[in-house]
Amino acid sequence: MSNAIKETHFQFPGQQGFYKGKVRDVYIFEKELVVVASDRISAFDVVLPRPIPYKGQVLNQIAAKFLEATSDIVPNWVTSTPDPNVTIGTKCEPFKVEMVIRGYMSGHAAREYKAGKRSICGVPMPENLRENDPFPEPIITPTTKADQGHDEDISREEILKQGIVSEQDYLQLEKYTRALYQRGQEMAEKMGLILVDTKYEFGKVGDQILLIDEIHTPDSSRYFYADGYEENQLKGLPQKQLSKEFVRQWLISNGFQGKDGQSVPEMTDEIVESISDRYIELFEKITGEKFQKANTTEIETRIEQAILAQLD
Structure with a gap:
C-alpha cells in the first residue's frame, strides 16, 4: 500500500x-x-x-x-x-459561516425530514418529498463554522441578528453561492452527474470577498449519477452516489x-x-x-x- x-x-x-x-x-x-x-x-x-x-x-x-x-x-x-x-x-x-446549498432532499436534510421536521435553517421544506427528490428550487442552509467540534445549523435571520455577517455581505454570499452552485451543476451535467448539494466558504481581504477552501470535491459535495436517477426515484431505490457518503x-x-x-x-x-x-x-x-x-x-x-x- x-x-x-x-x-x-x-x-x-x-x-x-x-x-x-x-x-x-x-x-x-x-x-x-x-x-x-x-x-x-x-x-x-x-x-x-x-x-x-x-x-x-x-x-x-x-x-x-x-x-x-x-x-x-x-x-x-x-x-x-x-x-x-x-x-x-x-x-x-474567513466568515464564520459555511454556505451550504441543497438542490435535493438528501443527506442531513433527508435525515431531518424523516425526523418529522419541515424546515431546516429556517427554510421551509415542502410536504410529500421522497428522499433524493429535487427541491422546487435550491435552498441555502448555512452552518456555523466551528473551530472545534460540530458545525451547527443556523438560519439567515439568526446570522444577521447575532451580527456574525453583515447584511450587505451575507446577501452577496448568497448571490455567489447560487451562481457557483449553478455553474457546478452545469459542469457536473456534462460529466453525466448531478451536483446534489455542496458548501462554500468565503473570506474577506479589505472590502473584497474571496472564495476560499475547496469547492465541488467529494468531501464538500454530494454527486449522483444522472443515468438511472429517475428510475431509482420511481422505484424508491437508493441513488448511486459520488461523495464521501459511502x-x-x-x-x-x-x-x-x-x-x-x-x-x-x-x-x-x-x-x-x-x-x-x-x-x-x-x-x-x-x-x-x-x-x-x-x-x-x-x-x-x-x-x-x-x-x-x-x-x-
Missing part, C-alpha cells in the same frame, strides 16, 4: 503560525497561507485513525480545477498549486455516528485501499481526466521542497 500523509510538521522561513484542521495542515505567513491537503479523512466531524493514500491529492486537484473554472463568478484565494497536495493563496479573514454509511453500518461512547470500527488495509480507490474513481468521474498518482516514496520531502521553491 502506498505511503499516505497523516500530518506534517514543517518549519518555513517567515512562517508566523500553524493550524491543523480536520484534513488540512495550514502554514500561516504574513499575507499568504500554505495549505497541505493531508490524507486524513473525517466523517461525523471525527478524524478517522488511518489516512487514505492519494485522498489529499484528489481533493487538492479537484478543488484547483473548479476554483479556476469559477474565477469569473467570484475571485478566489489561490495564487499557486506547486505540488499535487499543496495550495498557496491569499490570507484573509464512508459514512460504512461507519453507520458498523455502529458509529460520532456520538459519545461510540468507537470507530477497525480500518483494515482492505477498507483503506477500497476508500482510496473510490476517491480516485471520484476524481476521474468528476473531472473527466485520468488520475496521475504522485510519487509517494518520499512524500513529505517532495512537499516540503515544492513549498520552499515557491517561497523563494
Whole structure:
C-alpha cells in the first residue's frame, strides 16, 4: 500500500503560525497561507485513525480545477498549486459561516425530514418529498463554522441578528453561492452527474470577498449519477452516489455516528485501499481526466521542497 500523509510538521522561513484542521495542515505567513491537503479523512466531524493514500491529492486537484473554472463568478484565494497536495493563496479573514446549498432532499436534510421536521435553517421544506427528490428550487442552509467540534445549523435571520455577517455581505454570499452552485451543476451535467448539494466558504481581504477552501470535491459535495436517477426515484431505490457518503454509511453500518461512547470500527488495509480507490474513481468521474498518482516514496520531502521553491 502506498505511503499516505497523516500530518506534517514543517518549519518555513517567515512562517508566523500553524493550524491543523480536520484534513488540512495550514502554514500561516504574513499575507499568504500554505495549505497541505493531508490524507486524513473525517466523517461525523471525527478524524478517522488511518489516512487514505492519494485522498489529499484528489481533493487538492479537484478543488484547483473548479476554483479556476469559477474565477469569473467570484475571485478566489489561490495564487499557486506547486505540488499535487499543496495550495498557496491569499490570507484573509474567513466568515464564520459555511454556505451550504441543497438542490435535493438528501443527506442531513433527508435525515431531518424523516425526523418529522419541515424546515431546516429556517427554510421551509415542502410536504410529500421522497428522499433524493429535487427541491422546487435550491435552498441555502448555512452552518456555523466551528473551530472545534460540530458545525451547527443556523438560519439567515439568526446570522444577521447575532451580527456574525453583515447584511450587505451575507446577501452577496448568497448571490455567489447560487451562481457557483449553478455553474457546478452545469459542469457536473456534462460529466453525466448531478451536483446534489455542496458548501462554500468565503473570506474577506479589505472590502473584497474571496472564495476560499475547496469547492465541488467529494468531501464538500454530494454527486449522483444522472443515468438511472429517475428510475431509482420511481422505484424508491437508493441513488448511486459520488461523495464521501459511502464512508459514512460504512461507519453507520458498523455502529458509529460520532456520538459519545461510540468507537470507530477497525480500518483494515482492505477498507483503506477500497476508500482510496473510490476517491480516485471520484476524481476521474468528476473531472473527466485520468488520475496521475504522485510519487509517494518520499512524500513529505517532495512537499516540503515544492513549498520552499515557491517561497523563494
